[in-house]
Amino acid sequence: MSRLKFLFAALTCTVAGATAFAQTPIQTSGTLVIVPAFGEVKHANDQAILTLAVEEQDKDKAAAASRVNQKMKQGMDIVRKQDGDAVLSTRGYYTYAVYPEGQPQPRQSNKPPQPIAWRVGQYLDVKTTNLAGLPKTVSAVQSILSVNSLNFGLSDTTSRKLDAQRIDATYKNLNERIVSIARAMGRNPSDAVLDTVDFEGSGNYAQDAVSAAPKMMRTSMMAESDSVAEPSFEPGETTLTMRVVGKIKFR
Known part of the structure; x- marks a missing residue:
């Protein structure tokens, strides 16, 4: 019986110690956090x-x-x-x-074909x-x-107009992610101090997204005709994206 009491007491102490350790908050003062964020806007092609x-x-x-x-x-x-x-x-x-094509060249002549x-x-x-x-x-x-x-x-005029919207969307996403990260760390978002804002990831915090260039397709030449029926086109839309990397420190 004394042995059971001893084991129970030891187990109780172990659980209490683990609970106390789990409840000990991790110190995050002065922590530097790198936060990537993204934004996009869409517009009909013009x-x-x-x-x-x-x-x-x-x-x-x-x-x-x-x-x-x-x-x-x-x-x-x-x-x-x-x-x-x-x-x-x-x-x-x-x-x-x-x-x-496929015709052998005469051997006795040095002249080019x-x-x-x-x-x-x-x-x-x-x-x-x-x-x-x-x-x-x-x-x-x-x-x-x-x-x-x-x-x-998109025309140059439209692209310039959308640039401000793209920046706004990207910066908004950065703020949202900072708030989420702060809460996940058990900190008040107001304790986060934005140290650096790196638009387009120029500091190489994120790799460039490489998109494959469309292959040029060569079409066969059409025979001349008096008239050709009008084709149908759907211009579609273009999505403009931007990324930003922010560095924040907690007080």
């Missing part, structure tokens, strides 16, 4: 970047180039007529030889905010040029 292309192939290099030059001029005139405020820029003018044709092409980028008239513009120009790609996004 800008389109349309890439048009023309490509010609001919045994006569000059003839192929002439047709490309003529079609590009015609295409630009059509776009300007349909959308006078669009910003046009040409790029990627190329000329390269086309060689026969002779091309059987020449391929000439050029690209035209069209930046516009006239999304309502975009289908009509594309339909009109497709009789001359082919559509290489079409991307929707």
Whole structure:
């Protein structure tokens, strides 16, 4: 019986000691806490970047180039007529030889292989905010040029307007997380002193989010036709995100 009393007393002391230890508050004065936060805003896309292309192939290099030059001029005139405020820029003018496939070259000659044709092409980028008239513009120009790609996004004006909203949303999220962390640590949020605010994580507290660039898709050239039915487009929306890292210390 005395042995049972001894074990019971020892167990009681152990439980009491553990309870007292668990109730001892962890000292957090002077603790430095790094808090990441995020914010985002969404807005309907109000800008389109349309890439048009023309490509010609001919045994006569000059003839192929002439047709490309003529079609590009015609295409630009059509776009300007349909959308006078669009910003046009040409790029990627190329000329390269086309060689026969699968034909062995003569061994007795050191001369380079002779091309059987020449391929000439050029690209035209069209930046516009006239999304309502975009289908009509594309339909009109497709009789001359082919559509290489079409991307929707936000205009510079809209992006600047949304920047303030994005900062507000991000800073609000930072404050909310600081309050939650303070309460989880058993501290009053008013005891937290914001030491550093690092927008966009420039201090390398968080890794950059790397998004894969969309692959460029090359479309086959369309045969010329008198008219092309209007396509249907849905511009969608863009989400702008921002991150911030805050360093807080507790009094």
